[in-house]
Amino acid sequence: MIQLYLTRFLISAILFLMVTFGATWMINPQSLVNFVGPAAALFSGLLLIWGITPLIAILVISPISAFILGYYFQLDANLAVMVIALLAILLQGFWTKQLVFRFIHYKKWLTSRKHLFFFLLRIGPIASLVSASSVLVIAMLDNQVIQGTFFYTFVNTWSASMLVAVFFIPLLLLARNAEQLKLTKRLFVGLTSVLGSMAILLLFKTSQYEQQSYREALFKQSKMEIERLLIAEVDGVAEQVNSLSAFFKASDYVSLAEFNVFSESVFKQGTSVRALEWAPIIPFAQRKSFEQQSSKILRQDFQIKERRANGAIALAEARNQYAPLYYIYPRHGNQAALGLDVYSNPKHVLSMQKVANSKGVTASAPITLVQDEQAKPAMLFSHATFLTRGSNKFINSSGQKKISLIKKDKLLGFVMAVVQFEHFFQRLAEKKEQEVNFFIQDVSNNEPFTLFGQAPPTANRYSETIIIEVYSRLWQISIAEKQPWFSQAKSWQAWAVLVGGTLGAVLFQMLVLMMAAYSSELGQQVNIKTRALILSKESSEQKSSAKSQFLQTLNKELRLPLLAIKAHVEQLKKKGINNKEITGISHAGSNVALLLDTMMDLSDIESGKIIAKADCFDFYGFLQRTESVLKASNAYEGKSIFFLIDESVPHYLNSDELYIQKLLNALLESAHHLLKTDALRLSIKLHTHKLVDASLFFTLSAQSSTLMNDTSATIELQNNDHVSTNSTSMAMANKYSQLLKGDTSFTTLSSGAGVLSASIRVSVSSIEEQEQQQGLTFDILS
Incomplete structure (x- = not known):
């Protein structure tokens, strides 16, 4: 007994692990909710046939399955999720047992189509509601979201649980209750069910593959679109900075009005640039005169300032040269930055020496700007403007343009753009066709700086992290689907x-x-x-x-x-x-x-004590003897009979001669009474069915000279039909005819004449049987 329970325990544990991992692996995308429905259906079937043993096996094996799900499938099989899943599995099993207890106990689930229909209805659609409802809670915990619809999760789990129950439980019961169907029928049902389950599994896998492929294509398309738009926006800002730098490089002197006009045209393009700035190179000897001239041009007190190490703004100390912010567009809201020496910027934010050496656009580390009473991240895009010396141009005698050798480039100043991508990122995230969330960080330093968003949840979502280079800075972009797969809108297919x-x-x-x-x-x-x-x-x-x-x-x-x-x-x-x-x-x-x-x-015929023989005899001789006896008897009684034998009737037949004679006697006695005549005609015909099997027909009718033509007699015959057929002679005729495997009938023709007929089954004697019978006859005569 202990060995039996141990065997059932091991089988239950192995089946539970197989169904758990098989459902998780086969149902895409992989999730903790995938195994709940099939495992609940499996436990329901095992509980119906083995009782408490499968329950103990599942309780013992559940921690092992949770560990494997977390380790191998990388699923968050935490305690809360696994407890809810286990309770749902057990609840569905016990509810199923309660629903179909009478069907199983009395073994009547397959006794009729009605019982079968209600049995399948209870183990499938009704019982599966338990696991389908419980996975809604598991899905919320697993996907880390509460809002949104999980109707597809409900239907998917309900479908999986119902299919496993409908296909698995009946086969399990058939294997246990072998007496309900024969082996061949059980094999047919089992093989058909297995093939059907494989076909539906293939259909679902194909559909899942198409859905996930389409979903992955949409995600990659959204990712590429975000990357493209972001790089395009950054390149657009760098292009504007380069244009302003070229403007200063091409002119000997750029006035404030010209700078404002150029900057205004840049801002009309809907860019992410918040402010454009120009910082010329001022030697120490020209500081005083530059400050005085700038005060007149800018119409405010202009002094070259610097940012101290503690972040405070103060007058710049004496050094070889300065790069103060001279032009700013727009000035409103940015006047405090006028005169600030960009060389005093923190080195970890933007090193101006690095900008000068790069001779291209350089992006700074993210900085925090207070705008509209909110701190928002910003960046400085800077470009060093050089004046090329020794670039005098002339044309030689051959007409080709010649340029003199460059001796040294003179640094004129720095063009800077204060850029805030917040609004661009926000517009990009709010696009209706955008079904992904993204999180952007500057990871150039050890500590990442968040530029936009927050880390999106990745459970049951497609996610990817890309790193792009933004003018000496590295940006990390984490992209993930907005909603998990189970709450995404599904196509009608x-x-x-x-x-x-x-x-x-x-x-x-x-x-x-x-x-x-x-x-x-x-x-x-x-x-x-x-x-x-x-x-x-x-x-x-x-x-x-x-x-x-x-x-x-x-x-x-x-x-x-x-x-x-x-x-x-x-x-x-x-x-x-x-x-x-x-x-x-x-x-x-x-x-x-x-x-x-x-x-x-x-009595003997009805009890089966009398069995007709099939002996060969001379049928014509039999008819002659019968006719002689009948004529002699009829002559004494004043009656007559005429025999009419068809030429198809053979001389020798195999049948019971004695009971044929009794049949004829009974028919003749009945015919005199039914036909109301003393002159009868007996017609004898043979109808062959096969080679030797045949039917012999006896037809009795009144001779033409004695036919009754008056209507009253005909009516009397018809009225007395039922009475006459119940007479003793007619009853005997029926019994003898049935004994000889034939039948009797009485019919009335349209002319009013009655006809009594009987048929018996005979076989035509073979030549050997005829010769043998003739030999016996000759022996008797001799």
Whole structure:
């Protein structure tokens, strides 16, 4: 007994692990909700046949499955999720057992199609609601979201649980209750169910592959679009900075008005630039004059300032040269930065020496600007403007342009742009067709700086991290789907495959089991009919035995007085007394004796004691003897009969000569009564069925000279039909005909004449049988 329970424990544990990992691996995308429905259906089936043992196995094996799910599938199988999943599995199992207890206990789930329908309805659609409802909570915990719809998760889990229950539980019960169906039928149902489940699994896998491929393509398209737009925006800012630098490089002197006009044209393009700045190179010797001239041009007190190490702004100390911010557009809101020496910028933010050496656009580290009373990240895009010396141009005699050798480039100043990508990122994130979230960080330093957004959740979502270079800075962009797969909007094709495939698979399995249930129904009906026939046969045999016993007793009781009467009549005849009364008594006794013989024949035929023979005999000789006897008897009684034999009737037949004679006697006696005539005509024909099997027909009708033409006689015949057929002679004719595997009938023609016919089954004697019969006849004659 312990070994039996241990075997069941191991089988339950192995099946639970197989279903758990198989469902998680096969259902895409992989998620903790995938195994709940199939595992619940599996536990329901095991609980129905093995009781408490599968429960212990699942409780013991659940921690192991949680560890493997977390380690191998990289799923967050935490305690809360696994407890909810385990409770849902157990609850569905016990609810299923409660729903179908009567079907299983009384073994009637496959006894009829009605029982089967309600059984499948309870183990599938109804019981699966438990796991389908519980996965909504698991999905929220697993996906780390509460908002959104999880209807697809509900339907998907409900479908998986229902399909496993409908396909697995009936096969499990058939394997256990082998007495319900024969081995061949169980093999047919099992093989058909396995093939059907494989077909529906292939259909779902194909649909999942198409859905996930389409989903991945959309994600990659969104990722590439975000990367393209972001790089385009950054390059656009750098292009504007380069244009302003070229403007200062191409002119000997750029006035404030010209700078404002150029900057205004830049801002009209909808750029992310918040401010454009120009910082010329001022030697220490020209500081005073530059400050005085700038004060007049800018119409405010202008002094060259610097940023100290503590972040405070103060007058710049004496050094070889300065790069103060001279032009700023727009000045409103940025006046505090006028005169600030950019050389005093923190080195970790933007090194101006690095900008000068790069001779291209250089981006600074992100800085925090207070704008509209909110701190928002910004960047400085800077470009050093050089004046090329020794670039005098002339044309030689051949017409080619020549440029003198460059001796040294003179640094004129720095063009700077204060850039804030916040609005651009926001517009990009709010695009309706954008189904992804992104998180941008500057990772050039050890500590990343967040430029936009926050780290998106990646559970059950496509996610990817890319790094792009932004003019000496490195940006890390984390992109993930906005919603997990289970709460994303699905196409009508996905819903059609899920709903249609589920219903189709359930109907397929139902039809397969319905055929088995119908077979059980037929078997039950056959058993009921068989038992009824056996009881009827036993009752009939008892009645027949009682009737036979009664007739035998009656025969014995009546024989004794008949023998006494016969002996008394014989004594009277010996004494010479042979008057009309004595003759009547003798004739009555003979009739009573004949009646008793007839009743005994009827009883023996009904009880099956009499079996017709199939001996070869001379049928024509038999007819001649019968005709002679009948004519002699009829002549005494004032009757006549004419035999008409068809040429198709052979001379020798195989049948029972004695009962054919009894049949003819009974037919003739009935014919005189039914046809109301003393002149009969007997037609004999043969109809061949096969090579030797044939039917012999006897047809009795009135001779043409004695046909009754008056209507009253015809009506009387028709009215007396039922009475005559119940007479003793007609009953004997029916019994003899049935004994010889034939039938009798009485019909009335349109002319009003009656016809009595009978048929028997015979076989045509072979040549060997005829020769043998002829030899016996010659021996007897000799």
